[in-house]
Amino acid sequence: MKRSDRLVSLTNYFLENPKEHTSLPYFSDKYGAAKSSVSEDLAIVDRVMQEEGIGHLQTLPGASGGVSFIPGYSMENGNRFIAELCTTMEDPARILPGGYLYMSDILGDPRMVNKIGRVLASAFSNLEIDVIMTVATKGIPLAYAVASVLNVPVVIVRRDPRVTEGSSVSINYVSGSSRKIQTMVLPKRSLHDNANVCIIDDFMKAGGTINGMISLLNEFNANVQAIGVLAEADDEEDERVVENYTSLVKITNVDMKQKTIEVHPGNVADRS
Amino acid sequence: MKRSDRLVSLTNYFLENPKEHTSLPYFSDKYGAAKSSVSEDLAIVDRVMQEEGIGHLQTLPGASGGVSFIPGYSMENGNRFIAELCTTMEDPARILPGGYLYMSDILGDPRMVNKIGRVLASAFSNLEIDVIMTVATKGIPLAYAVASVLNVPVVIVRRDPRVTEGSSVSINYVSGSSRKIQTMVLPKRSLHDNANVCIIDDFMKAGGTINGMISLLNEFNANVQAIGVLAEADDEEDERVVENYTSLVKITNVDMKQKTIEVHPGNVADRS
Numbered sequence: 224m225k226r227s228d229r230l231v232s233l234t235n236y237f238l239e240n241p242k243e244h245t246s247l248p249y250f251s252d253k254y255g256a257a258k259s260s261v262s263e264d265l266a267i268v269d270r271v272m273q274e275e276g277i278g279h280l281q282t283l284p285g286a287s288g289g290v291s292f293i294p295g296y297s298m299e300n301g302n303r304f305i306a307e308l309c310t311t312m313e314d315p316a317r318i319l320p321g322g323y324l325y326m327s328d329i330l331g332d333p334r335m336v337n338k339i340g341r342v343l344a345s346a347f348s349n350l351e352i353d354v355i356m357t358v359a360t361k362g363i364p365l366a367y368a369v370a371s372v373l374n375v376p377v378v379i380v381r382r383d384p385r386v387t388e389g390s391s392v393s394i395n396y397v398s399g400s401s402r403k404i405q406t407m408v409l410p411k412r413s414l415h416d417n418a419n420v421c422i423i424d425d426f427m428k429a430g431g432t433i434n435g436m437i438s439l440l441n442e443f444n445a446n447v448q449a450i451g452v453l454a455e456a457d458d459e460e461d462e463r464v465v466e467n468y469t470s471l472v473k474i475t476n477v478d479m480k481q482k483t484i485e486v487h488p489g490n491v492a493d494r495s
Numbered sequence: 496m497k498r499s500d501r502l503v504s505l506t507n508y509f510l511e512n513p514k515e516h517t518s519l520p521y522f523s524d525k526y527g528a529a530k531s532s533v534s535e536d537l538a539i540v541d542r543v544m545q546e547e548g549i550g551h552l553q554t555l556p557g558a559s560g561g562v563s564f565i566p567g568y569s570m571e572n573g574n575r576f577i578a579e580l581c582t583t584m585e586d587p588a589r590i591l592p593g594g595y596l597y598m599s600d601i602l603g604d605p606r607m608v609n610k611i612g613r614v615l616a617s618a619f620s621n622l623e624i625d626v627i628m629t630v631a632t633k634g635i636p637l638a639y640a641v642a643s644v645l646n647v648p649v650v651i652v653r654r655d656p657r658v659t660e661g662s663s664v665s666i667n668y669v670s671g672s673s674r675k676i677q678t679m680v681l682p683k684r685s686l687h688d689n690a691n692v693c694i695i696d697d698f699m700k701a702g703g704t705i706n707g708m709i710s711l712l713n714e715f716n717a718n719v720q721a722i723g724v725l726a727e728a729d730d731e732e733d734e735r736v737v738e739n740y741t742s743l744v745k746i747t748n749v750d751m752k753q754k755t756i757e758v759h760p761g762n763v764a765d766r767s
Contacts, residue, residue: 226499227498227499227502227539228539228542228543228546230499230502230503230506231502231503231505231506231539231540231543231544232543232547233503234502234503234506234507234510235506235510235544235547235549238506238507238510239606240606267499267500267503268503270500271500271503271504271507272503272507274500275504275507277507319660319661325660325661325684327650327651327660327682327684327685328648328684331648331649331650331651331685332648332649333639333642333643333646333647333648333649334511334512334643334646336639337643359631359632360631360632360635360651360653363632363635363636364635364636364639364649367605367608367636367639370605371605371606371609374605374606375605376600376603376604376605377603377604377605377636378599378603379599379603379632381632388591388597388599389591389597410599412597412599412600413599413603
């Protein structure tokens with residue numbers, strides 16, 4: 224295979240297999256090319272990926288040497304996307320009774336979801352994460368988008384146990400905004416002991432639901448490594464029960480009467 | 496930008512923007528390259544993508560001419576993946592009470608989910624599809640995987656209405672296997688009139704749930720263009736209320752006593 228063909232094939236391979244360690248001989252065999260040629264190919268792919276702000280190739284030397292693609296959305300790409308997101312979300316037609324915001328169109332657009340996932344995954348790319356956890360329903364697409372980039376599995380907490388998941392562990396928790404006692408369930412098979420978990424959800428007000436997930440993780444002896452949300456409601460900061468989270472956007476000053484709303488970049492923009 | 500760099504950048508662009516029509520001048524400007532050079536680049540990308548069995552570039556000539564990437568998983572790639580899936584699913588440890596099968600590990604693995612999505616999307620790539628519809632919870636990741644490939648939005652039917660989605664339409668339906676009357680809800684804003692819909696779900700026994708979704712779509716004057724499921728339970732064929740569906744695998748002969756199970760390729764393998 225010629226270099227030009229190899230570059231197309233390699234780019235596709237890395238995007239499909241993020242964070243996967245692959246040896247140089249694998250590529251030499253696949254393409255019938257010398258290791259030195261493959262090394263040159265990899266240098267080109269690495270450089271262009273960095274220039275485009277989508278990630279880089281990590282090379283390990285030695286006998287067990289090889290290469291893996293580390294996805295990373297550049298701050299520039301990330302901030303531009305967050306600014307667009309703020310504008311989209313400030314549309315007054317989104318305001319629903321109770322100060323909630325209609326976001327189903329954003330969460331229903333796979334390309335939006337994939338970009339949100341990339342920004343969150345980039346914020347967590349230096350952490351050791353074994354699994355992404357979310358709660359049904361709205362957080363699910365975001366959880367998969369983050370998990371696709373970090374190449375780890377997703378576990379889904381439910382509010383009702385299902386026969387199709389086997390035995391499960393459940394806890395009760397107090398919902399932050401409604402002060403109601405609710406139940407959360409996670410199948411026993413979902414998590415191994417001492418798993419490093421990243422919690423992802425779409426929206427955080429006081430943080431009761433996320434706090435519930437943390438309690439549930441304690442039952443599994445798991446470690447909460449990171450918490451990422453698409454949007455946080457700034458108004459509830461006094462009552463917030465969760466700390467150390469990463470948000471893409473912050474919703475403030477929802478005025479039901481005037482039908483106005485402000486959306487600002489969340490704390491993910493503060494990270495470097 | 497040199498050809499080698501452009502090839503990496505173009506491959507990334509097309510994989511990120513499937514089914515999106517882009518004009519040649521856009522690439523000429525972006526790369527500072529002559530249109531003829533870009534055309535040659537595109538020919539290389541197209542050829543390699545076809546050889547790798549991941550899709551092809553569709554070029555439209557003329558003033559409004561341009562190019563779009565049509566993802567398509569080759570039959571060879573698809574059948575190899577389905578064969579692996581059958582082996583994975585035949586593990587007797589998956590058998591749960593009631594003849595259900597534990598599939599949360601498969602549905603929790605983003606790479607598995609993305610491959611399932613690619614096979615289903617390839618089966619539907621010639622149809623006009625405006626939106627993917629699924630029902631909470633397990634179908635959601637599959638729906639997004641298909642939607643990412645076809646570059647269309649996802650709408651999620653719920654069993655309970657939520658305050659965060661505005662006004663909604665609900666129907667009652669009879670669950671095929673349990674014969675219970677259940678409710679399904681879809682927010683009014685989710686679908687426009689005459690939308691062309693593809694229904695995606697993880698598992699189909701008698702098909703009551705999918706039939707419910709079809710009834711709900713009638714309320715929205717929508718057209719059901721395709722139905723795709725990961726797994727169908729073959730034993731329920733006599734009672735099946737849904738026709739014209741596409742399945743990746745078919746589960747047969749679940750023997751609770753002997754702890755055995757057979758999984759065969761579904762009808763997607765019959766298509767060409």
